[in-house]
Amino acid sequence: MKSTDKDENKDEKKQENKGEEVKKEPPTPLAEIKSNFVLIDRAVSTLEPRFTHRVLRTLTTLVKRLDETIIRNAIQEAYPKESTTKSTLISWLPTTSEDIEMQVDPTPTSAATAKFAAPVTSEPVPEVDIYLRLLIINQLLKSTEGVSKAKELSVETVKKMQALNRRSLDSIAAKVWFAVERAFELAGDISEARPMFLAAQRTAALRHDDDTQASLINRLLRSYLAYSLYDQADKLVSKTTFPVSAGNPQYARYHYYLGRIKTVQLNYSDAHTNLQQAIRRAPPATVAPGFYQAVHKLFVVVELLMGDIPDRSIFRHPVLEKPLKGYFEIVKAVRTGSLSQFQQTVLKHAALFQADKTHTLITRLRQNVIKTGIRRLSLSYSLISLKDICVKLHLDSEEDAEYIVGKSIRDGVIDGRLVHEKGWMACGGAGGVKRGYGADVAETFSRRIGYCLELHNQSVKAMRYPLNAHRKELADAEGAREREKELAKEIQEGDLDDEDLGGEF
Amino acid sequence: MAQNQLKTQYTDLKRSFEAKPADLKKCGSLLAKLKIGLIETGLLTPQGEHGVDDLVVARDILEIGAIWSIRTRDVPSFDRYFSQLQTFYTDYSSVLPPSKNEYPIRGLNLIRLLTQNRIADFHTTLESLPLPADAIADNQYISHPVNLEQWLMEGSYSKVWNARERAPVEEYKFFVDSLMGTIRNEIASCEEAAYESLPLKDALTLLFFNNQSELLIFAQQRGWQVDLSKSLITFATKGEEQVDIPKQKLISSALAYARELEQIV
Numbered sequence: 001m002k003s004t005d006k007d008e009n010k011d012e013k014k015q016e017n018k019g020e021e022v023k024k025e026p027p028t029p030l031a032e033i034k035s036n037f038v039l040i041d042r043a044v045s046t047l048e049p050r051f052t053h054r055v056l057r058t059l060t061t062l063v064k065r066l067d068e069t070i071i072r073n074a075i076q077e078a079y080p081k082e083s084t085t086k087s088t089l090i091s092w093l094p095t096t097s098e099d100i101e102m103q104v105d106p107t108p109t110s111a112a113t114a115k116f117a118a119p120v121t122s123e124p125v126p127e128v129d130i131y132l133r134l135l136i137i138n139q140l141l142k143s144t145e146g147v148s149k150a151k152e153l154s155v156e157t158v159k160k161m162q163a164l165n166r167r168s169l170d171s172i173a174a175k176v177w178f179a180v181e182r183a184f185e186l187a188g189d190i191s192e193a194r195p196m197f198l199a200a201q202r203t204a205a206l207r208h209d210d211d212t213q214a215s216l217i218n219r220l221l222r223s224y225l226a227y228s229l230y231d232q233a234d235k236l237v238s239k240t241t242f243p244v245s246a247g248n249p250q251y252a253r254y255h256y257y258l259g260r261i262k263t264v265q266l267n268y269s270d271a272h273t274n275l276q277q278a279i280r281r282a283p284p285a286t287v288a289p290g291f292y293q294a295v296h297k298l299f300v301v302v303e304l305l306m307g308d309i310p311d312r313s314i315f316r317h318p319v320l321e322k323p324l325k326g327y328f329e330i331v332k333a334v335r336t337g338s339l340s341q342f343q344q345t346v347l348k349h350a351a352l353f354q355a356d357k358t359h360t361l362i363t364r365l366r367q368n369v370i371k372t373g374i375r376r377l378s379l380s381y382s383l384i385s386l387k388d389i390c391v392k393l394h395l396d397s398e399e400d401a402e403y404i405v406g407k408s409i410r411d412g413v414i415d416g417r418l419v420h421e422k423g424w425m426a427c428g429g430a431g432g433v434k435r436g437y438g439a440d441v442a443e444t445f446s447r448r449i450g451y452c453l454e455l456h457n458q459s460v461k462a463m464r465y466p467l468n469a470h471r472k473e474l475a476d477a478e479g480a481r482e483r484e485k486e487l488a489k490e491i492q493e494g495d496l497d498d499e500d501l502g503g504e505f
Numbered sequence: 506m507a508q509n510q511l512k513t514q515y516t517d518l519k520r521s522f523e524a525k526p527a528d529l530k531k532c533g534s535l536l537a538k539l540k541i542g543l544i545e546t547g548l549l550t551p552q553g554e555h556g557v558d559d560l561v562v563a564r565d566i567l568e569i570g571a572i573w574s575i576r577t578r579d580v581p582s583f584d585r586y587f588s589q590l591q592t593f594y595t596d597y598s599s600v601l602p603p604s605k606n607e608y609p610i611r612g613l614n615l616i617r618l619l620t621q622n623r624i625a626d627f628h629t630t631l632e633s634l635p636l637p638a639d640a641i642a643d644n645q646y647i648s649h650p651v652n653l654e655q656w657l658m659e660g661s662y663s664k665v666w667n668a669r670e671r672a673p674v675e676e677y678k679f680f681v682d683s684l685m686g687t688i689r690n691e692i693a694s695c696e697e698a699a700y701e702s703l704p705l706k707d708a709l710t711l712l713f714f715n716n717q718s719e720l721l722i723f724a725q726q727r728g729w730q731v732d733l734s735k736s737l738i739t740f741a742t743k744g745e746e747q748v749d750i751p752k753q754k755l756i757s758s759a760l761a762y763a764r765e766l767e768q769i770v
Contacts (some may be wrong), residue, residue, distance in 0.1 A: 416699075420703055
């Protein structure tokens with residue numbers, strides 16, 4: 001989501017030199033829309049959602065290259081002259097000066113028109129209508145003035161979709177819901193849309209409309225988390241089942257939201273797995289940098305909370321280096337166990353952490369810093385007075401130091417003893433070396449193996465198989481069986497021969 | 506008519522609640538009646554449109570109820586009042602004028618979660634507070650439980666002990682007392698691990714006991730050996746614990762690997 005600003009900048013740039021670009025790039029946006037219409041039509045007539053998926057896959061790249069004129073032309077060509085759908089669709093587009101220009105200079109578009117189709121006489125399928133609406137909403141959302149209009153249109157589109165109630169519409173509907181959320185969010189009132197999402201989610205679940213359901217669950221989670229309603233979000237997760245067939249981007253989001261909820265609930269190891277999944281399923285860093293960064297920010301914090309130190313390579317990644325700078329400093333502070341450095345870093349980057357909603361999580365790290373500090377001391381000294389601990393770790397009083405050390409001994413962070421009369425901590429003992437064998441190793445091993453196995457299973461599940469491919473295999477198997485039979489027959493006959501031979505001897 | 510009756514009962518309740526000392530018994534019976542009244546007017550869990558004044562009254566009643574529950578030491582009842590108040594605090598926050606009791610009550614709820622050792626719930630509630638993170642430190646009602654939690658987690662028990670006196674509202678002390686019990690057990694378990702022996706005098710200060718007899722009772726409960734002549738507590742060394750090999754677990758995970766491998770090959 002955070003990448004939108006960047007995207008918009010790119011759009012502007014693109015629009016500036018649109019004039020040349022549109023002509024040069026092999027399929028112009030208009031042509032692409034046109035071919036998408038054909039695909040949608042085929043999808044509807046053959047009841048094959050695959051084609052629709054193909055159309056939607058290009059949506060993001062297509063939207064970036066669109067402008068009002070292109071959409072208008074696409075509408076003009078898709079619908080017969082006196083179509084009411086057409087006029088309503090066009091009425092949603094803002095009338096700008098560009099339109100007049102277009103009428104003055106229609107050369108590139110009309111050329112394209114001539115190439116593609118003769119004037120349409122029949123009304124296209126309603127899916128095309130919804131697809132066009134989706135494009136219009138996305139177009140409207142590009143400018144700030146269009147937001148309220150986009151919101152209106154999105155609400156109307158949703159009503160229309162629900163009235164149409166066509167299964168072939170499902171995957172487009174999922175995308176429409178995303179646009180709806182975007183419109184409401186930009187208008188600043190997602191909470192208004194929540195009842196609508198909830199109702200639609202129930203319907204989608206009843207109809208086994210997996211695409212829409214996945215999309216809607218994510219919408220709802222996002223809106224809950226935006227208002228920090230972790231309780232409700234948690235309940236939603238426990239009451240719904242996320243459709244297994246959902247696409248990777250939806251899964252990535254879902255895992256990210258789950259990770260967020262689990263982190264807040266102090267369930268760090270689960271959060272860790274979820275975030276790992278989210279990272280793995282996320283689109284490449286260069287395509288969706290915003291999501292990639294957001295997930296990694298949380299991931300770093302969760303790793304720290306678990307007592308691990310995140311991999312250094314994360315902070316060298318070109319996409320992550322800059323936005324994660326504050327987090328890198330936190331990691332350094334935690335690693336060295338310096339409470340003052342940690343405090344300073346938190347203060348310095350407070351605004352950043354608050355914007356990322358990780359501030360409260362980072363304040364939880366304080367105890368980890370102390371523990372690391374104590375562990376370092378226990379490794380480097382065999383005897384150290386509580387007063388020195390106090391000074392080195394910047395604790396407030398010796399009394400505190402005693403309790404804190406006592407707690408870390410009990411929690412198994414360090415191996416040592418407190419000698420109260422003399423006021424020191426004695427560290428290390430013969431017993432310390434034994435740990436780390438047996439059960440611990442087995443546990444670590446099983447965790448790593450579990451990770452590998454899950455990776456393997458997930459990738460197997462993510463593979464796609466061509467339809468009807470098994471037919472060929474079946475035919476092969478059939479052939480093999482035939483051959484086997486023949487072989488068996490021959491052997492039998494051979495046996496007989498042998499016997500015969502034997503008989504002769 | 507129901508409205509009028511509600512109004513008079515409400516002013517009655519307010520009067521008896523604000524009187525010093527408050528008449529808790531009377532408050533209790535009035536609250537029970539008022540709740541029925543609220544249900545009849547549909548204000549207990551408001552849905553849809555209601556007058557702002559009515560909502561404010563309903564909220565006040567529930568707030569008094571929450572504080573009353575603490576004073577009568579009835580935690581489950583506080584829990585119920587608090588969940589009912591949630592509607593007013595979150596859903597109607599844009600309509601209603603902010604209540605001066607809101608943050609004290611939210612803070613009380615946080616402390617309650619802390620004393621019941623529901624740390625996960627504590628953090629969830631904290632995250633969903635409608636406050637920016639830096640305002641938490643400035644809000645004394647909220648910062649109190651937040652600090653307590655932090656000190657508990659890192660082990661600065663003496664700070665918790667000292668903070669007991671600095672409770673922003675009288676009601677906090679009720680929870681802080683029960684918190685002390687938890688802390689003592691925490692400290693005791695730390696001591697068992699960290700010390701071999703401890704003089705009685707020091708144990709007294711470490712565990713925040715006022716006199717030796719209390720300590721002796723406590724030591725007995727935890728099974729410590731107290732040598733009165735040397736005035737020394739010796740903690741039972743747990744000896745070398747026999748580390749069991751978790752056979753069941755190892756077997757099952759080995760089998761699981763085998764099964765997965767079989768699937769892959």
